[in-house]
Every structure is written in structure tokens, then in C-alpha cells.
Amino acid sequence: MARSEINLKELLLRARDITVHFHTLDGTLQVLNRAGLDLFQGEVVGIVGETGSGKSVMAKLILGILPIPPGKVVSGQILFREKDLLRMPPRDRQSFKEKVAYIPQDPTTSLNPVFPVGTFLVDAIIWKQCRQSLFRYLASRRFGPARRQASRLAAGLLDKVHIPDPESMLRRYPLQLSGGMRQRVLLAAALIGKPELLVADEPTTALDVTIQKRILQLIQEKVREEKLSSLYITHDLGVARSLCDRIYVMYAGTVMESGPAGAMLEKPLHPYTLGLIQSIPKLTGERFDGIPGQVPDYLYLPRGCRFNPRCHLKMEKCTLEEPRMTEVEPDRWVSCHRVQKNP
């Protein structure tokens, strides 16, 4: 989607200048460094990066489930339709959560093993109906009709994600379900109460390859049906390419590059993005290069650009000063001294 088209759409989510620190006994980890992103209505935006790049932290921050001690938001704002999520009163923050759907990464650990699958769904449905009132929630749980109605709704949701025999599925325990089934249940849970934004944190990474494709298709189907805007987190460039309209590439807590998916992957501007693309083993058996070096220890971050120790285009400036995100081409933003020098 070109920028001009997007302008006509509403800006749903805008994160700016997010810096997050984690306080541990060994020191302070700067896990997010002036990161930011934009999400327009109806878009699929991808956050791509290696393990430990901070993409999950970003997602959790938006979702509001980042553990705040030891985490601490040092600066930044996340605007959801003009309202800053980070400075909202807790009650409003909770209501915001109703508009967001979350699909976690590992279905094995994402369902409470001691409760039947239905319990969580029914509770979530009843809660959304009770609109933040704990009293009303407790009252509803007592009365049969509210519970039965919620169960019916839950079964309906399971049906939407193509789970066979939804009623009996509600009574099953997570351990009785396969990985794919569990992920469907989580998708169903995510769809409770008409969400507007879907945040999917590597939802297929933990699944078998054969199931991955089906789940991905299912997600896409639901995104279309429910007209969701989505934020898709992955380390898989291929998935990002096929699913996303725009991509943000993150490394060591910093956004390195962003732009439309196709254009970016065809002609990457940031050396890291280029390295990522080159690292993908090709089926033709060509030699593939990894990126030399390792992801930095968040306790001992390099001075200047966080990628500089591994960058083959490194200049002296890169070891001294951190580059800022600049729009090098229309809708192509890069955080790199080298690229910014040569527009």
C-alpha cells in the first residue's frame, strides 16, 4: 500500500520514542531504545527481528502486559486514536485491552493446564459483557442463563476457527489438544468482543511446519472477516513478506529500518536488513552468509549505533553517535549514518 493511499486511512496506533529499561540485580538492561511504529487502520504491520531484538517487549508494552517492575518505561508514548496508553488511568487501560486481541507464541504454555479450555473463554466473555464491574461479574457467574449464553457464544467462537464439535471441546483440558488446536482456541479467545487490533507474537513458530500454513491462513481469514488491523511479530522474513503491508526491522531494541514490505525486501537500505535477507538459506544450495558477531548483551551495549560491531559498512561516526530514524526515500525510514549520508 503506498503512502498516499494510507493517508486516507485512520492512524490507529502510533508509538513514538519508546525507551524501556529493565532493572535486574546485575544492572539495567536497555531493552527498547527510542523505538516507534505507526499502524493504520486495516493494515498488517510486521515487526521483524532476531530473538532478543525487543520485538516481544514492544508487543507486550502495547498490550499492557509488560511486567512493570522490573520493567520501566523511561520515555515515549503510545497513542491509540490520540490517547496515550502509557499515561492513561489504569481503568481506561483495562478497557483498551478489550479492543486488542492477542495471539501468543507458544500454544503449549499459553493455556492454563488446570482449567478446561472453556473456562477461560466463558470467563472472558462474561467479563467483557460486565464492562469492568467486578460485582456484576461475580453476580453473573452465579446465574445460569448468563453462563449458558456465554457458553453458547464460546462454542460459536470455536466454530468460527473451524474446531470440530465445539461444545465438547469446551470441557477438554489443554493437554488433550494438539498444538494446532490450541492455537485455534487462542485465536478464538482473541476474537472475543469485537477487537480492532490484533497483536500476533510469532503465532506459528512453535507449530509444526505443516500446521503453520493452515494457522496462518486461518489468521488471515479472520483478519479479513473481522476487519482487524494487525501487528505481526516474527523472525521469519518470508512470512513477513507474504502477510504484511509494511515492516519494521528491529535489532537490539532499536528500529533499524521500516517501509513497505515488498520494496524493503527487494531493496533493503539498512545493512542489517541486508544481512538478514542474505542469511536465509536458499533452496538452490547457494552459499549463505550469516551476520558475523553476536546479538549484544543488553548490559554492555556498544557505543553509538547498536549494530556497529557487526556492520560491514561501519564508519567511525557509527561508533560514536547513534543514528536517528530519517525518511531517506518516500515512506522508507532508516536509522543508519551511512545511508543517511548518501541520500
Next chain:
Amino acid sequence: MKEAALLKRKEGLARSWVRFRKNPLSMAGLTFLALITLAAILAPWIAPYPQDASLGVHFDKALSPPSREHLFGTDEAGRDILSRLLFGARISLMLAVIVLGISFSIGVPLGIIAGYYGGAVDEIIMRVTDVFSSIPALVMAMAVCVLLRPSLENSMIAIALVWWRSFCRLAYGETLSLKQEDFVTVSRSLGSSSPYIMFREILPNMTSSLLVKLTLDAGYAILVGTSISYLGAGASPPTPEWGIMVAEGRHSLPGSWWASLFPGLAIFLTVLSFNLLGDGLRDFFDVKVE
């Protein structure tokens, strides 16, 4: 290469010490324990009325309240409570050392052997331990002590004979998990003998758990020891043991509250310090020991 590793280790240790220092509770525990130990060692010299610790009786001064001459008052035989407390510290600390020393020496090797060899040896040792474990420490220790003839020394032996079981279990558990580690496999393939592996490879790796346990158990041992004496199965008068001091003072309640209050307070504070220190050590080593 080795220097670099050593340096890293020192650095790690230094970092941990700083972390430990930051914990005010552990430091308080450590400080208090140091004070008590010092007081215990120096008791004969710093006690205002050292003779009161054993045979001195002054019935004319019986049960006088805390005053300038007697900071904590006197008991029913007119003896200075503060002095008796100081000597009592010696007794209790000594008890902790002896009890833990004996039970450690019995329990840990047994646990390591059971864990390392497995099979029948494991079964026998651990079943015996289970039998010993199903009776609360106090009960069994008291029973054994009484059977041996009630006295302070016998109470120490009795407690030690009961205490070895938890050391055994701890060493057993640690051995089970440690023997899977690579360094054991390597050592074995290099041809090290079993005793060597057990005591020179596995044992040193459980020092942190053992240290935490020793610290915490010192407190509990003192609790059990004083309880036994309180009930009349341990030390006997005129020994200035904290437990019997509380028992003796009981007769004069509620009027002469100081006779029971201060000895009990001493026990409480000592045990508390061991617990504070042990808790801090537990965090410091990041170990899961109960």
C-alpha cells in the same frame, strides 16, 4: 587463560557481595550474630557477675527487677540474669556447632552415597531416612535424650542423631541432579574413582545449598535444644542455659516477668539472626532450600 577465569570469578563474587551488602536484613543478621558470638566468647570477661553463671546464689537479691546493678534483673536465686545470658550464649552456640557438625558428618556422606550409587544402596539408606523423618525432630530428640539420661550433652547428641536425616535428604537430592552434569561424565571417563568423584567433584558443588542449610538449621537446632531443656529433658540447674532459665522464671510470673522474658528474648533474637542471615545467603546464592 586461567587468570582470566579466576578474575571473572572474583568479579562475580565481588558483585554478589555488593548485592548481599545491599540487603539490610541479612546485614543485620550477620551483625547481630557477630555480636552474640563475640559476647559468648568474651563472656567470662565481660559478664558483670561471672560467678552467677554457675554456683553463685544470693537469695537476698532474689527476683530484683532490672536496675543499674543488674541490667536485666535477677532470678529466683538472686543471680544476675545478664551474666547468665552471656554464658547461655556459649552453651547454645556450642550446641548449634556440635549438633550441626555431627549431623552434617553423618548425613551428607550418606546422602551422597545413596544418590550416587542408586539401586539397593539408595533404597536402603533413603528408606531408613524416611523412617527417621516421619517423627518430628523435637519428639524424637526428646525421647532419645531422655533414654540416654537427661543432660545437656545428651540433648546435643540426641538432636544430632535426629538431625542427620535432613542433611541426608538434601545431599541426596543435590547428588541426583549433579551426577547428570557433564563434569561428572568427564571425570568418570578420565578414570576417576567413585569416592573421588563423590567427594571432590560433587560435594564442592553443593556447598552453597549446604551453607544456607547450616545457617538456617543452626537457628532451628537452638530452638529444639532450648525446648528440650525447657521441658526438663536437657540441661539441669544451675546451668545457665536459656531454655531452663525460661522454665525457672516461669514460677515467678507474672510479677517478675524479667526472669522469663530476657532468656526467651535472647533465644528469639539469636534464632532470628540465623534466619536473617540464612535468608540473605539463600538469595545471594540463589538456591532453593527450605
Next chain:
Amino acid sequence: MVMYYLRRLLYMIFVVIGVSMLMFALVRVLPGDPIGLALGPNATKEDMEKMRHEMALDRPLHVQYAMYVQEIFWNGKLGMSLIEKRDVMEVIKEKFPATLELVLVAMLLALIFSIPLGVTAAMNRGGGWDHFNRLLALFGVSFPHFWSGLMFQLIFGSLLALTPLTGRIGGSSPEDITGFFLLDSLLILNGAAFKDSLVHVIGPAVILSLGPLANITRLIRANMIDESTKDYIMVNKATGMNELIVRYKYMLRNAFSSSLTTIGFLIPLMLGSAFVVEKVFAWPGMARFGADAIIANDFNGIVGVTLVICLAFVAVNLAIDILYEVLDPRIRVKR
């Protein structure tokens, strides 16, 4: 499944037998002379010999043990108690409910306070509640029961005159239905007896509960913190569900199961501490009898009481296993 429980049962029986043998042997090997103590200083040598023969003390040890076991199963007797002058089984039957009531009330108190404390401490890490929780945990296990009991009696009994000093009840005890005064007085709607029992049990129960309170609250705190990092809790929170629901329904369930083993074994431990607490408060329970029996070398008494404690230990073991199955469907389904 049946095989599993059968194996467990066999193991439990083994432990009980082992303990009985151990205690039996221990008390028989004693250097002291309980016969002399029991009969008094005026007993003649013939009297002592006669008693020794009556109590079969002149037979070899294993024969004595066999006779002992036979007595238990055939006649339901545990031998003559030297201090009570009647059969130990009778003594225990009479006194055990008192101890059980005390321990149960103490455990209840401990649980009621420790769980919310632990949950709150876990959710407010580094905050006021967390520090309070930690201090409470450290203090709670440092009190010598005989001293804290004494202090309680001093402050609440003497000084404030709020609670009685000793005993289980002031007036007459309620009709004996369950043996638990609190329950019985409720069942027959005797308000006065209930209040009387309550005010008597509160002192020893509070003192007895301090240790477990400290342990449980730390345990719950630690387990809740572990739970809070679990992915499924993150998913729960992402739906915007109320914090209290997430905590007490979803997190506590698992945190509590993890603590169950430790909590269960606190009960036999409390039986041990009861020896001191019952003495201090003159609580007419089995533990006080046990303490007296030990001091007096009443070996039938000692063995009898230890056997009961061992049985309690075994029973708790089994109960925990069963509870685990109820709480954790994973185990249920796997079988």
C-alpha cells in the same frame, strides 16, 4: 491406578512398622528405671520383679515386640501407661481430639492469613506488603514456642485479661459428638460453650500457627511470582480481566497446588510443636501426655504417641496425593 495406590500403601505400612520397631527398641534399651519411678521409693524388690514380669520386660526384645503387635491388633491395646495407670490406647482416644482440634484451628488460622498476605506480597513486589511479609516470615519461625506462649499468657491473659491462661474450657464441656468442643457446641447451639472454647483455644492456636503462617506465606509468595511469569497468565491479562480474578482464580490455583506438599507436612510438624504448646497452656491433649510420658520414661506412652504421629504423617502423605489428583487434571487424565 490401583497398583499405584497399593504400592504407596505398602510403603506407608513399611514406614509405620519401621518407626514402631525403632521406637520400641529405643525405649526398651533405656538405662533408666521406669518401674522404680512408677512404683515409688517404697517398692520392694519383689514388687518390682512382679511388675517387670507383668509387663513382660523379662522376655527377649523380639518376643516383646511380637506380643506388643499382637496386643494392638487383637485387643486394640497399646500397653499400660505408667503415668496414667491405664491403657495407652484409651488415653490417646481420650486426648487426641483435643490435639487435633488445636492443630486444625491453628492450620486454619495460618491459611486464612497467609494466603492473602502471600498473594498481596507477590503482586506488590518491593512494596510495603512485601517487606512486611518477609519480616513476618522470618520472625514467625524464630519464636521459641514456650516463650511466645508465655508472652501471650502474660499479655493477653494477665495484663489484658482477655483470654484465660490455661486449659481447654472454663465451664463444663459440651456434649461429646465429635470430640471437638468448637464443633460440638455449635451443633447443639450452645453459645456459651462455644465462646468459652473459642477463647481458650485462641491462645495456643495462634502460637502454634505462627510457624506455619510464616512458611506458607513465603511459599505462596514465591509460587505466585512464578505463576505471574507464565504465558497463560499473560494471555489472561491481555483480555483485560480484572486483576483480582486473575490472581485468585487463575494464579492461586496453581500456586496453591505447588505449595500443597509443604503445607501438608506442616501438620505433623505442628504435632511436634504441640508438645511444647500444650505444656505451656496446659492443653489436655495427646501431645502434653507425650511430653509427660517422655520425661517419665513411660515407654508404652512414648511408643504409642509416636505411632500416632507417624500415622498422621502417613495419612497426610496419602491425603496430599489424593488432593493433587483433584486439583491437577493433568494427573487425573494421564492415569
